[in-house]
Amino acid sequence: MTVKRPTPTLHDVAAAASVSTATVSRCLNFPDQVAERTRLNVKRAINDLGYSPNFGAKAMAARRTNTIGAIIPTMENAIFARGLQAFQDELRRHGFTMLVASTSYCPDIEEEQIRSLVARGADALLLIGHERDPEIYRFLEAQGVPALVTWAFTPGSKRPSIGFDNMAAIYEMATEVIKLGHHQLALISAETAMNDRAMARHQGIQNAMTDAGLNPSALQFIEATYAIEDGAKAFEKLMQSQVRPTAVFCGNDVLAVGALRRAREMNIPVPDDVSIIGFDDIELAQVAYPALTTVHVPHREMGRRAAIALANLVKNGTPIEAVELKARPVFRETLGPARTTSL
């Protein structure tokens, strides 16, 4: 570290280029409003000084940040990572910057992050799922920061959302599974507290059971966090229970892959002895062996659409139009008919 020079400001640049600060500012923001000669002159000064505009000052003066915040449960699950990448790419195209924060599925941290992003001047927010303290929605309203909910589309919800109907999607899958003769079902779910998606998936399976004449309360339910190993452990527990399920639904592909691995380690043939069904259809699902039967979610599309909607809202005030995307079952190798030797 050499001597601590103060970082150059607009003022310094203006002085170096012998123009006013207004001109420098315009040179940066509306280049075609300033004469060619001046522009070059200013550009040189900027480079010489290594000037970079101060975001805080800029945000304050312009009352606009061109920043959109995204708050997701975790970066470790590819499903969010991928959707976000698409979100960011599209946002860039519209001249916006994305700010991400993750919550580890903890509502308190989420609230903290929402406040933090709002304080940072996010012009709008991308949120995952509907369920959260109403207090937060009130806060966002007071701050005038619009929020778009994704990864979920609950018919009839009043908040704008771009997503899919978790319940309907899993219902469709569960119905197929039952048709294959499975009666003893289990679900390894992500934590359901404050997670409307997980709850909807749970409900969807039970509805399918009811509609097929099965007793929904017979669904074996077990919660796991989101690592592969958690899925493995949950699966093991399930296999040691009194009545072994013949089909195991998993709240997401990560858990499913964990279950699959443990099945292999326990020498339980899949799908001969037990079928495993995932949710999300991340790349992992195709790579797994045997390839995972799962519910395909159009993450990228979702991210892209969300970006467009938000960009239009912030730039032109176009209200967000709710969009329901389709999530459909993808049948691969981990689902088969129920084994008939049912004790």
Next chain:
Amino acid sequence: MTVKRPTPTLHDVAAAASVSTATVSRCLNFPDQVAERTRLNVKRAINDLGYSPNFGAKAMAARRTNTIGAIIPTMENAIFARGLQAFQDELRRHGFTMLVASTSYCPDIEEEQIRSLVARGADALLLIGHERDPEIYRFLEAQGVPALVTWAFTPGSKRPSIGFDNMAAIYEMATEVIKLGHHQLALISAETAMNDRAMARHQGIQNAMTDAGLNPSALQFIEATYAIEDGAKAFEKLMQSQVRPTAVFCGNDVLAVGALRRAREMNIPVPDDVSIIGFDDIELAQVAYPALTTVHVPHREMGRRAAIALANLVKNGTPIEAVELKARPVFRETLGPARTTSL
């Protein structure tokens, strides 16, 4: 959208609580400097108004943001996602917020993102790999923003870094592979442009070949981007080439898993006909079937250490101490002896 109320400011809160703005500010930043009664009074006003401090103004006034930026190539590869999660968690513990940006491996975008994060007032930056336009380092210096390089540890580099020696790690692995009788080697690499890690890995394999008496220019080299499918395509190409390699190194596990999948699709037994070696050891590697032989990189540890170093630097001015972590080969199922029926 209702009437566009201006968002409440410190002023409004002060008015509502009948105190000065200074008191409100202190109430927020140094609660114990203000009387209990006043504090409660102010708190209530804050809640009533849904006030949230303006980050820009705050940063400007305090000349400190408690924010550390991280710039990674992509969120889609679990290796970065995981390291970052650890980085963020540790940062939180020290009272810092993380800002992430991704570059899609494009140097221009990286430069843009660096400038953007600096402008946003990042107190310090986390960067991946050493290689970049010297101009950028000069800019960072001019701005007084320290940067820490991770994911790479090049012995003798003058910039502080916390990482591992990519070349040495792959050298060790390659040496083992050659010992198993493999002479015809191939490398499916991530793009090497401006990617010192990819280049180091390439070099490391060639060094091992040279030291084992093999001709390093016989290494078949093919570049791929970072999706699973890209790895698959590259593998297919390799298998159709004149001299089929008996061992295929991959620049990372994602590519390796793609190669593995394509091998299965092409009915090429692994490792009997061809061995496949990854790099990173993300969870994918253990889930793959057969389980992937790869080089284990301590991402989490790296992220954690980087966070600690940076936090200490910003808070106390403690200079960063370079740390070399060990990345070691992990032998699983995709590596076997070379098939003897050469050609």
Next chain:
DNA sequence: TTTCAAAATGCAAGCCTTTACATTTCTGTT
């Protein structure tokens, strides 16, 4: 040349918070 609209530039207020310093209010002593 002169004239005038258009283009380029400059001036200065305002955005919201922190903080050094000044002032007022308490508290416990004497």
Next chain:
DNA sequence: AACAGAAATGTAAAGGCTTGCATTTTGAAA
């Protein structure tokens, strides 16, 4: 009851940028 010192609070400047409005410059037409 008076007072010193501590605690609580207030005042106002500073921080870097944008932008409406005013002023100057430019260049083409007369």
